[in-house]
Structures are given as C-alpha cells and as structure tokens.
Amino acid sequence: MAIKETQLVDQDYRYGFHDQTASYSFKSRKGIDHEIVEQISQMKQEPQWMRDFRHKSLDIFFAKAMPAWAKNEVLEAINFDDIYYYMRASDREGKTWEEVPEDIKRTFDRLGIPEADRKFLGGVTAQYDSEVVYHSIRKDLEAQGVLFSDMDTGLREHEDIVREHFATVIPPADNKFSALNSAVWSGGSFIWVPPGVHVAIPLQAYFRINAENMGQFERTLIIAEPGSFVHYIEGCTAPTYSSNSLHSAVVELIAKEGAHIRYTTIQNWYKNVYNLVTKRALAHKNAHVEWVDGNIGSKLTMKYPSVYLVGEGARGEVLSIAYASEGQHQDAGAKMVHAAPNTTSIITSKSVSKGGGRTSYRGLVKVYEGCEGVKSNVRCDALLMDPESRSDTYPTMEVDAKDVRVEHEATVSKVGEEQLFYVMSRGLTEVEATTMIVNGFFEPFVKELPMEYAVELNRLIALEMEGSVG
C-alpha cells in the first residue's frame, strides 16, 4: 500500500476526494430514454445488432417492476431521471502508462493501488467512469493468445466471439437492473482464454464511480475455452458524494468443458452507492467456477453470484463476506442451479453487522429432476457487533432429484465478552482487539486473496472498527 494509515484516517472518507470533472470531454444529460441509448451506441460506433439490443433492453427496463423480494422503500428512492447514464473521462485510451492523463493517475495514487500492482499494470484495465483509460496487454498474455481488453474494444475487435456469447448467460429480461445495464452498458472487461491455456497471473481491473450521480454500468464477459484457467480480480472503491449513485453491473462467465474460472471482487463503494449487480456463470462439463466476493461499502448491495451447473461433474463455489455498518444493508448471497448429474456446489457466506448495519443472506440451491449424485453445502456465519445490528438468512432449497446431498448450516454469533477480554488482557485496546476478532472471522475469505488485497482488506476493517467503537 502506498498510502500511510494516518493519512487515510485523517480523511472523512478515506478515499474521499474528487477530481475536477470539468476536463471531461463528454457529458451526457441526466435521465434515460431511447435518444440517450442511441447516442451511446453511435458514439461507440457499434454494429446494428448491438444498437438493436440496447433499444430492446431499454423497453424491457421500462416494462419491468423492481425485484419483488427486495427492500422496496430503499430501491424506490432511486430517481432514474437524476442519473447520468454515460460519461467518459478521456477521448481515447492510453496505450502506455505515460499517456494516461495526470488527474487519473492522481486518482489511482490516492486510491493507494499497491506498488506490486503497478508492476502488473501491463496486464491491467482500469475503468475510470464509463470508459477504460488504460489498457495494454502484457506480451506473455498476447503470446498465449489470451484476449483481455475493455468490453467496448472487445466488441470492436472480436465481434464474432462477443456476439456468440454476449447476454447468453444473463438475458436483458432477467431483472430490471440487468435490462438497464443491457441498454446503457459501457466499459467492463472482455476476456477470452484459448483452449488449454493457463493464465498464470491474475488479470486485474479497478473500477470507481467519480462524477456525481454518475451511474456505472460496466459489462464483463469472460469466456474460458475447454481446459483453460483464468483468475480475474476487480477491486472497487468510490469517492465521497452527497447524492446517491447507482452501480449496476452485469458479469457473465462461461466456463467450457474442464475450464476453471475464479472471479475475485472486493468492493468498497461509498455509503451512498446502490450496488445492484447481476453475476452469473455457466459451468459446463467438469468445469469449475469460483466467485470470491467481498462487499464492504455501499448503501445497499444486492448481489447473488450464481453458477448454473449445466454439465456433468461441474463445480461451483461462492465464498463471500459482507460488512454493514450504520445505514448500510448488504443483501448478498448465492445461487447454485444444479442442472446436470454429479455436480457439486459450496457456498460459504460470512457477514459482520455493526452500528445498526444490516446483512442478509439470500440463497438458492436448486436441483433439477434427474440430476442424481448432486452435492451441495451451504454455510452462513454471521457476527453481530452490537444489539442494534441485524442479520437474516433466507435460504431456499428446491430439490427435485433423488440421491442428492444438500447441507445447510447457519450460525449467528456475537463478539463475546470473554473473547474480547482475553485479547485485551494481552495488551490490545478494545478497537485493536475487535479488529483482530473481525479479521479472524473473515480469515477464510482473506486467505484466498492475493497478498496486497489481503493487507488492504485488513486495513479497511481496522479503519471501520476505529470508526465506531468508543
């Protein structure tokens, strides 16, 4: 980490800084209609089929109601007319780091993107508002034939691959927010891994919301051809703004026969962000898909990474953590749909609520008729830091096959007085002891993260614990 802890603590919100939006070369007006959609598609010089797709999706968005299960009063508060749906930070993409505009570099500096990551920058796309500003594929990736770019470039340069797979996992009509994303999407990552290729380094991208009321609608599509492996990491954090922001991404993963995709997210949106993300993977025969998902910020998160196990022997895993403090609701979970025999799934969900924060686990395990030999294990652990905080679990099991093993275990615990006293008796303050206990609780998640993310997450937790204890 490039930023010292003290610097971070000094700030009202640790990443709370704005860049001048005046230098933006394009700024669309607020609100959403067919004209805006047309403008976006024209600016991007998209093929007709994508333009049609956007318009059709917008109609679906208008027609669809809000998700029925959700806490509607919070969602109802979103004013769709008061949001920018497209904006870009620079006219063109920087080909080298030197060409990346200074104010954007400064933003990354403030974010404290670790030095180690900068070495990686050869393989990084960084999304700044709606447009990708820096992207350059490392030579070794290129040599392996791996395609890694922003989604817009992917569409431009590899239209056939995109057209074949785009929106096949998450159709626009899936839910209101996937429809909205389909209409106005911009940026996100496009990855295609050729058959049998193992991508040794994690591919990384950073997203953040910058302009006030700026909606961000990135669209990510990862296709792993048979027998390939790729690990994709995104880390998110957003600056302070007074009014509400909307982040509504769509992420589609396709793991073909024997392929393995791991998708790691850590998001730390500021407390005014609505984070409504649709993430879904298709796992074909003997494929393996892992979602590693950390939700620390935002006002409301609704995110249920899912795996559709459509080929025999496929494996799906979701390992997620959620942290909610005052005024926050993390409504997260997972879905595992077993549509083939001998498929397995593991869901591990860990949540911490503090200062009146609320976490919910909403999960579905579905086993279709004829899918024998399915194994599924769901485990939800919630930790409550005080009596004002809240945690609920809404697990759903729909099993229509014989010879299946579906297990579900849920625990809710409180930070114990004895445990806290034990740690404090070794010289740690109450805040330090609480931080240690919470970090320990999240450890099964943290140990799956690359080093620099693990350090960053531990530090975020420490800052959170400082915020409201005592």
Add this chain to the structure above:
Amino acid sequence: MPDIILQIKDLHVKVGDNEIIRGIDLEIERGTVHALMGPNGSGKSTLSLVLMGHPKYAVTRGDIIYQGRSILEMAPNERSLAGIFLAFQYPSAVPGVSVANFMRNTLMARHKGDAPLTPAKFKGLLDNAASKLQIDPKVLGRYVNDGFSGGEKKRLEMLQMLVLQPTLAVLDETDSGLDIDALRIIAQGIEAQRSPEHAILLITHYQRILNYVKPDKVHVLVKGRIVKEGGPELAHELERTGYDPIIKELATV
C-alpha cells in the same frame, strides 16, 4: 526494604449481587513465587480475573496496588502493558488468528512509538519460547486455542508468558489436566520465568507442581477469604489432610 510488586488491600468483589471475594489482603514481593490454593468455588479465578480487570467483576471495597499505584481504574490492556499477565484457567479461542499473528500483535502493542519489532527479532523470540516449551512450530500457524486440547491451551498460555516477560504472572491452574511430561515442561517454563525481577502467583490444586516450582509462600483461600498462610510445607499438609480440617477450624472460631 522489600520491593512489593502487588499489594491487595481488604478486597471485596461482587458479581451481580453475589459477594465472591470477601476481604482479601495479600502482598507479593519482587523475586518471589506465591502459591494460592483452595477448594473449588472459593474465588481463586475470580481474584485472578479481577487482577486483570475483567469488566464483569465489581470491586466494592478495598484496593489493588501494583508497583505503587492503584490499578482499579486501568483497562485490561493497560494492565497488560504495565506488566501484569494472566494465564487463564479457561483461555478463549480466537478463530482465524494464528498464534504467530496473535503474538506479533501483542508484541506490537508494546512497541508503539519506539523501535519497531523487526521480523527477525520477533521470530527469534517466538521460536525460542516455543522450543523451551517443546511446542511444535506447526502450532504457531494454528488459530489461537481453536480446537486445542486442554494441555495445548495451557502450553500456549505459557508461551505467551515467556514471550511477553511480565513482571507479575498469575497462573490460574496452568498445571491442571496435564500429562506427566507436560507438567514437567510447564514447570520448566515457570522456572524460566522466575527471576529476581519477576513475581509469580501460582494458583493450583496440587502439590505436584510445587515439587518443581518451590513457592516462597502458600495461601489458602476459602469462601473468598485467605484463611491460612505458610511456607511450602503447608501445601504438603493440605495434600495429606485436604481442606476439611481448615474449614472445621474456621467453623469453631
């Protein structure tokens, strides 16, 4: 003049409405080992937790003077940094936090402001203490007390003591539930802690440990009061007679 590390004066302690410690006076000098014995439920653990500042126990009368000043207002972590250590009768687990990580944090709490603890120095301290207690290095990677056996927990308490080098160590039944070899190892650990600089309050039910660690003084606690004091021979006597004669004696007074 003797250097008194701990002075307990007319201490009364309540949990809820229950008075558990009912007037204790006790002095411990630097460089000495005191043994505290007494029947189950007599208040030994309560006393040790009160010394460490457990929030559940209310001191209703009296005072605890440590190195010349009252510690009643000090938080548990402040007492720890001042040099007081408690080996718990029932140590808590801290899932997800490895022993090594835990120890690093406890040491870092002591290095605030001054020269940072280098990784090499930390490793040296930890490995040295672990080898004295014949702790498998693998244990240092396990989560603190998580799934530990009774004996392993006791050993981990001793490890912490040896690393932290407290001025006053209170060991609450650290010798209970140990096999013969483990008992000897724990005793060696206590002996390693014993020094002219340190003081130890050893809470035990058994004479056995006192064969290895010879106490300077033995106190007997019954129903929240120290009812008898003596030299090492008192422990031998109790081993033979049990607490009955003392309790009967009290009843007749």
